[in-house]
Amino acid sequence: MDNPLLQEFNTPYQTPPFDKIKSEHFMPAIKEAIKEANHEIDEIANQEATPTFENTIEAMEFAGKKLGDVSSILFNLNSAETNEKIQAATREASPILSEFSNDIYQNEKLFGRVKEVFEQKEQLSLNKEQEMLLSKTYKSFIRNGADLNQKEKARFKEISKRLSELSLQFGENVLAETNNYELIIDDKKDLSGLPDSAIKQAANTAKSKGKDGKWVFTLQAPSFIPFMENADNRSLREQLYRAYMSKSNKNDKLDNKAIIKEIVTLKSERAALLGYATYADYVLEERMAEGIDKVQDFLDDLLKKSLPKAQEEVTEIKAFAKELGDDIDLQRWDWAYYSEKLKKKKYAIDDELLRPYFKLENVLDGVFQTAEKLYDIRFKQVDNIPVYHEEVTTYEVKDANDELVAVFYADFHPREGKRGGAWMTTYRDQYKVGGRTIRPLVSNVCNFTPSSPDNPSLLTFNEVTTLFHEFGHALHAMLGNGQYGSLTGAHVYWDFVELPSQIFENWCYEKECLDLFARHYETGDKIPQEYIDKIKASSTYHEAYATVRQTSFAMLDMAYYSMTTEEVKNIEDVAAFEAKAMAQTELFPKVDGALMSTQFGHIFAGGYASGYYSYKWAEVLDADAFALFKEKGIFNKEVAQSFKDNILSKGGSEHPMELYKRFRGREPKIDALLERAGLK
Structure with a gap:
């Protein structure tokens, strides 16, 4: 079979030839690339020359390049544009790749x-x-069982292989649950309260599913969120909420509870094999936080500062509902609805007022202009780079000297083959070899409000901040300037990786930045100053509630992974375990069937196990870092150059605290975050 994955990519900038790649190409390519990689590893291991940094450590860094290219394409497609064949290939490849990795570390x-x-x-x-x-390579061997005896090594390999299968199955189950659900409305009165944009989108969804004359709402964020915030029909809000929060918790073939117990058990056992008391101890050894106690103290402190105010916010919403004449026992499916109404009353602002100023193409242009003003890079859309879906657009990113910085892929709308959420990924990291600098291939994948026959894609302000957030990650990958791909871009400590993304969100709130792109899609008028003032004034609205919510997820994560192997055996009921872990953060009555754990892909299908706290941890960093931009000017070239030189271009080449102190002149302080969040 003529396999494009095994040939040199004869495309602009050696980008993946998506137009030629078929699902059946992946497994033959994976198997052949593993053979090639094993040959390269054997040559390094069996050479007679005395071990040196160059012939061993550096040689390993560049071994298996073809395998890295092929597997990154497969796994990225499995997230962004999957189908049954790709899912099958991913399931088949995962244990094989896990075994290959284990064989290296146990050589x-x-x-x-x-x-x-x-x-x-x-x-x-x-x-x-x-x-x-050198340090990371050596630690990787130790942390992957190189010092274990033969029996322990065999068990370590079994565990790793099984975990790769389980995490994939977890994610597939959540995606299937998301795609399977539809709230079908055929009575127009049930659309009461919904904005025109949501109604039109639901009609378009219905039409695409062969249900003309009806309205279909789904569990995808652009459909789910507007419904929960605006629909007057309380029973339908409850129905949609229960569907959303019961994903993979129905005791059927898509249920994730048994998978959770097995994942937690196996991760605990694997950590114990390596001599760690818990999986969290194993993970946090390679984090800025360094240990469980420090993370727990951080979360406890956040909860202490935010919970009282969050309780006040809930009390205020209860009183507001009664003020509107709704004598109800406030439930979780009521929160977004009344919260949005009170926000509109307090600040005279809501998503529908702002959407016309946030046409997707304009926001993306604003993101590009912001990056250009800060880092002197330019973006040009091109149509000669193959893409994996017609909705994907591609850009050449160049510097002031017209030298290539990166290729950027933008993929912004939901579809059935794409998992929920938003993320940055790479198809190739930046590195240097043979005197040449290889530039990265970077992608942002999101699930934003799509366009319709009547309107272009008009984003909510939350979607605007999401785009800036993910593009912050993209800049981290684009502006890498290191020797080794495993240390460039976002290859940093997990609780440092969110700094470049979260700091970039801050520009969305500044007039100087908003004036670059926030224009009415019909009139071209700039967003009014009063709207900008309202955006800023409302930025801390229910921030305490949001902080408690994020903290609760981080506490749940730590609860799962800071248990010993003996303690893990005591998890009989996942729902009961979750309830206990999140008890001190609860602000509403429990909802039967609702479960965060069974859809918590970050910690069971992603890389955030024992690391979900890093979102809040990085908020301390980003608030503190942005305070310097605010002090000197948000487009100050000197500060931007320093951030680029000391943070973005360095990747994981040095300890993150050293990089941060070089940029800021000191360690971060929590004060800026508390002030920004209105919690000081």
Whole structure:
């Protein structure tokens, strides 16, 4: 079979030839690329030359490039444009790739060479990036079982293989649950309260599903959120909420409770094999936070500062509902509805007022202009780069000297083959080899309000901040300037990775930035100053509630992963475990069937296990860092250059606290976050 994945990519900038790749190409390519990678690894392990940094550590860094390219395409497609064949290929490939990785880390000859180089690191003249690569390579072997006995190694491999299968199944179940559900409305009076944009979108969805004359709402964010915020029909809000919060918790073939218990058990066992008391201890050893106690203290402090005010916010909403004549026992499906109404009353602002100023194409242009003003890079849309779906657009990113910085893929609307949420990913990281700098291929994937026959894609302000957030991640990947791909871009400590994304959101609230792109899609008028004032004034609205919510998720994450192997065995009921873990953060009565755990992809199908706290942790960093921009000017070239040089371009080449202190002149302080959130 003529397999495009195994050939040189004869495309602009050697981008993936999506127009030629078929589902059946993946497994043959994975198997062939593993053979090639094994040959390269064997050559490194079995060479007779004395181990050196160059012939062992650096050689390993560049081994298996073809396998990395093929697997990144497969797994990215499985998130952004999957189908049954791609899911099947991913399920087949995952355990094979896990076994390949384990074989490398448990290769005694190879580890012997790595260890020999590591033990003489003080005598080697290495720069900081080389020191980091050596340290990370050695630690990776230790943390992946290289020092275990043969029986333990075999068990370690079994666990890793099974975990790769389980995390995939978890994500597939949630995606299927999301795609399977429809709230079908055929009585127009049930649309009361909904904005025209949501009604039109629901009609378009119904039409696309062969249900002309009806309205269909789904569990995708652009459909779910407007309904929960605006629909007057309380029983339908309850119905949609229960469907959303019971994903993969119905005791059927898509149920994730047994998967959760097995994942938590296996991760705990794997950590114990390596000598760690808990999985969280294993993870946090390689984080800025360094340990469970520090994370727990951080979360406890956040909860202490936010919970009383969050309780006041809930009390206020209850009183407001009664003021409107709605004598109800406030439930979770009421929160967004009354919260949105009170916000409109307090600030005379809502999503529908702002949407006309946030046409997607204009917001994207604003993102590009912001990046250009800060970092002197330019974006040009091109149509000669193959894409995996017709909705994807591609851009050349170049610097002031017209040199390529990156290729950027933009994929912004929901569809059945795409998982929910928003993320940044890469098809190739930046690195240097043979005197050449290889530039990255970077993608943002989101699920924004789509266009309709009547209107272009008009974003909510929350979607605007999401776009800026994910583009902040993209800038981290684009502006990498390191030697080694495993240390560039977003390859940093997990509780540092959200700094570049979260800091970029701050520009959305500033007039100087909004004036670049926030124009009415019909009249071209700039967003009025009074709207900008309202955006800023309302930015702390229910921030305490949001902080408690995020903290509750982080506490749930830590509860699962800070148990010993003996304690893990006591999880009999996932719902009861979750209720206990989140008890001190609860602001509403429990809803039967509602469960966060069974859809918590971040910690069961993604990389955030023992790391969900990092969102709030990074908020401390981003608020503190942006305070310097505010002080000097949000487009101050000197501050921007410093952030680029010390944070964005450095990736994970040095310890993040050292990079941050180099930029800020000191360690971060929580004060800026508390002030911004109105919690000080």
